[in-house]
Amino acid sequence: MQRKSHLALAIVVLLSLSSPVYAAAPKAGSKCTKAGQTSTSAGIKYTCVKSGKKLVWNKGVALKKSEPAPVPSAETKAEVKNLLSSDPRITPLSALTSMDICKTVDKTPDYAWGGKILHRNGFPRPDTSVAGKKSAKILVVPIIFNDLPFREEKIQRGQVFSSDVDLLNETIPLIKESFKSLSVQRFEVEIDVLPKSQWLVFNRDNPLSGVWGVDNFTTLMEIIEKEKPDFNFDGYDTFAFISGNGLPGQMGLGSAQASHPRVKNSKSGFINAILMLGGITNTTLWVHEFGHSLFSFEDLYLFSQASSGTTRQKLGNVSVPSKWDLMSDSNKVSLLGWNKFLIGWLYDSEVRCISEQKSTIHYLSNRETSNDTKLLTINLAPGVTLAAEAKNASGTDKGLLLYLIDTYTSHGEGPVLTQNSLITKGQSKSWLGWQFNVLDSNEEGVLIEAVKTDIDKFVPPPPKPADNNPGQPTSPIRVTRGEVVPNGSLQGRATWNVTGHESYRLYVTDVVDFQKVYFETGYVNDSRNPLVIDIKGLVCKKEFRTMTEFFTEKNGKGERLVMPSFQLRDLPCP
């Protein structure tokens, strides 16, 4: 047996070597495979020609040394050039907003780790992330339970006759390739597999769960700490714990998760980790979990639907980005431009930022390999971005894609929502205080105009109510009394007893749809106490929600205190 396998290996090596050697140095009269094919060797260019019934290399033509590259004629130049990308109407960089404004923070109130907020959907990226780096190192750690071996011997499972080791070896190159293609060669992973002698063998049955949402990491880390206290957790950007694929129908399999567990045996005291239970060949699921562990990405699907098992529902004319991003659907090998921007796979030079400009024009390329602009970001408020990018899939998936990144919305509740239909040449779309007009498009991208409007302006939601509101003792702003009452025809009046503020902002919205704004003061510099604010432009027989924010500094800067909403209702019709 031993000799046979050595022999087989030798033959494979020979075969794979023989053809490139042959192709690299053709000889006049020797066989070739395709008429017209050319090959250059030692300064002679050979062409494959038909000689009788055979295909052979001709005697060749000597090449001049340093032959100048052919100069394209004016005509071919015009064909190659993408006119849209150099359209004179494009707003110059100098008229845009500084990129720092669009590289906005994450406002999600959860996800503190060790007392530190992990900015999962904004800038800067968490310390635990490899964002901005060109590569990452991953260690695959097989875990073995009495009832769940990591098989080296082949068994039949469904149609497949293989071992767990085979499946892993087949999948690793696919994972590496996925990162290369997703990042367009801007990032790659190195994947080591722990040698068999160091696999984590536990003398117990599998205690882990295959049910979505059950935290398996706490259990796993407890067992490792107890039974494998010497296991060293240094030197890798992610530890990938994987079980065998088990037998068809076996319990405790079918889930995958990522975490940043604390560990004793490591310099930093924590690791980035993923756990794959019975999903060795699910390449896109690995990539999704590495999205969490390497880049601190959020899940973009809805947890409520994952736990109830219902299918994705549309939220009006927007939905979670299942079609466009693997953090929303782990069967997809694609990422939204915003996610690529977060981790440095889109460079700052490929992203444009606007915030207050009345009207601007942009070219957005759908060619991932180009260095053209690929993403337009509009900062609506700190932590909230409206984004636009060009898509070039077939049929209705071609055109301008608009989406909202609202970091006030938590992980699992839809922080990123995409418009269901793309905008094509000649079409317009108004959304959250901005109108987008697609002026022109071609195979490579779109030329768009972004116009600021007053329609459906975005209003940041109030923070989750604190226990001690109003008058939080930690805030330098103190509110002792407040009321908002009707005052004359379709008007209202807010009165606050407040100290410690330098500016305020009040707005009135629909009670259900906070995006529908009826009145807004903007930031008003006013430190008076009491503070009286007149509200105008309301409609009759309707309920409104009012919100007042106070700031410790002028122009809406400094610390903010948000007062709970008061309702204004049933204004009489004039």
Ligand SMILES: [Zn+2]
């Ligand atoms: Zn996930």
